[in-house]
Amino acid sequence: MRSALFHRQHVSAPTLLPEIESSTGGAGAAAWMAAHRGEVLAVVAEHGAAVVTGLGLHSVSDVEAVLGQLGVSPVREAEGFAARTEHAYGVYSSAAWPPRQPMCMHHELSYAGQFPGLLLFACLRAPATGGTTALADAAAVLDALPSEIVERFEREGWLLTRAYHEEIGTSLTQAFGTTDTHAIDRHCRDMDIVAEWQPDGSLRTRQHRRAVVRYPGTGRRCWFNQIAFLNQWTMDLEVREFLIDEYGLDGLPFNTYYGNGDSVAADTVEQINKVYEAHAVRRPWQAGDLMLVDNIRTAHSREPYEGPRQVVVAMADPKRQASPAAQTRSAAT
Numbered sequence: 001m002r003s004a005l006f007h008r009q010h011v012s013a014p015t016l017l018p019e020i021e022s023s024t025g026g027a028g029a030a031a032w033m034a035a036h037r038g039e040v041l042a043v044v045a046e047h048g049a050a051v052v053t054g055l056g057l058h059s060v061s062d063v064e065a066v067l068g069q070l071g072v073s074p075v076r077e078a079e080g081f082a083a084r085t086e087h088a089y090g091v092y093s094s095a096a097w098p099p100r101q102p103m104c105m106h107h108e109l110s111y112a113g114q115f116p117g118l119l120l121f122a123c124l125r126a127p128a129t130g131g132t133t134a135l136a137d138a139a140a141v142l143d144a145l146p147s148e149i150v151e152r153f154e155r156e157g158w159l160l161t162r163a164y165h166e167e168i169g170t171s172l173t174q175a176f177g178t179t180d181t182h183a184i185d186r187h188c189r190d191m192d193i194v195a196e197w198q199p200d201g202s203l204r205t206r207q208h209r210r211a212v213v214r215y216p217g218t219g220r221r222c223w224f225n226q227i228a229f230l231n232q233w234t235m236d237l238e239v240r241e242f243l244i245d246e247y248g249l250d251g252l253p254f255n256t257y258y259g260n261g262d263s264v265a266a267d268t269v270e271q272i273n274k275v276y277e278a279h280a281v282r283r284p285w286q287a288g289d290l291m292l293v294d295n296i297r298t299a300h301s302r303e304p305y306e307g308p309r310q311v312v313v314a315m316a317d318p319k320r321q322a323s324p325a326a327q328t329r330s331a332a333t
Contacts, residue, residue: 017281040070
């Protein structure tokens, strides 16, 4: 066993999701985490994720207090792909996403210049059915993907395009916290994003990122991106056709490409999602659960559900990344 706290492992091939049992509840959750954070973080470091049960988390303030005892800096979301409610610094509601539509496997903000290294998911209210936050090991996914997919994306990186409209998708305020064009331009420059303001005042952006990254410390290669999730072929067919008719292909709220700008074929997106599914680990939510996820090593998804569901998300341990082109320029100098 990894530590005295380690209660049991929920086994679901090909990986393990450790469970750590706490006998405290509610008001004692923060004190328990302060006393055991080293052991909890060690389990996450070993396995890429862990679930802590018995904390009795009932409110956003409980989650904020637990986050404060982990000894990691909170991260404020920028460039989110779906609207959230900010409850506290680094603590948010789940992304606004239709309950009956799955949210595909992804790494949070893997396209952004700054992303969280650690995610906390706290279940304050479990749904009647479904709503599982499934996980997948990023290194195992990389090893299982067809070599022709990996080699091209690793060589070229991937490109995310976004179009910000008032009517659909994420608004400028939701993504950047402001509508001030100078502030948005400054953010985009700082984060290696190409920003193009349209004649109607809307914004389109492009950002070039690595698809495969090496995990800090170990150097293990991880499939770290949102190529499949944010691609046009993952959209509902009727929604995709409507948006293209209304705004054109370049006006989709988001889409992904190879690093050189070539389109990603539908069967490539399907292959990526099939590999994710083959490596998915599932554990139904119970109210009060806390799931900690290493955002580089472990991808996550959200499955369809029925009934009210309240899962609070906390983001922490900020990491920076640059576009492949920016890294090449830096190495040359």
